[in-house]
Amino acid sequence: MEKVCEESFVRYSSGGLSKKRGKxxxxxxxxxxxxxxxxxALFRAWVSSEVILPVYCVDxxxxxxxHYFGLPKTGGTVVQL
Structure with a gap:
């Protein structure tokens, strides 16, 4: 994870492609x-526009x-077996 963070920082802060030029x-x-x-996709949107509208629809x-065991798929519930 640390490597990904470092690479992202270099990418977004260096010249070249990361310069915003869109409207x-x-x-x-x-x-x-x-x-x-x-x-x-998020990086390309950031480079090519002034504003990004992120959209996520919760399923x-x-x-x-x-289906089989009736266990919760998400949440803070801890299931002990």
């Missing part, structure tokens, strides 16, 4: 991957229970 608003649709440090099925 307007870009919508970035996040599906299942919410990573921001090494997200190529209610992620908060249900598993």
């Amino acid at each position: 307007g608003v870009v919508i970035v649709w996040f599906s299942n991957d919410l990573r921001v440090l090494d997200n190529e 209610p099925s992620l908060f249900g229970t598993t």
Whole structure:
């Protein structure tokens, strides 16, 4: 993780491609991957626009229970077996 952070810092702070040169608003649709440090689509949007509108739609099925065992899929609940 530390390596990814360092590479991202170099990429965003160095010259060349990382210089902002766009105008307007870009919508970035996040599906299942919410990573921001090494997200190529987010980086391209940042370079090519003035404003980024991030969009993420929460899937209610992620908060249900598993089919076979009825265990919660997400949340702070600790299940002891």
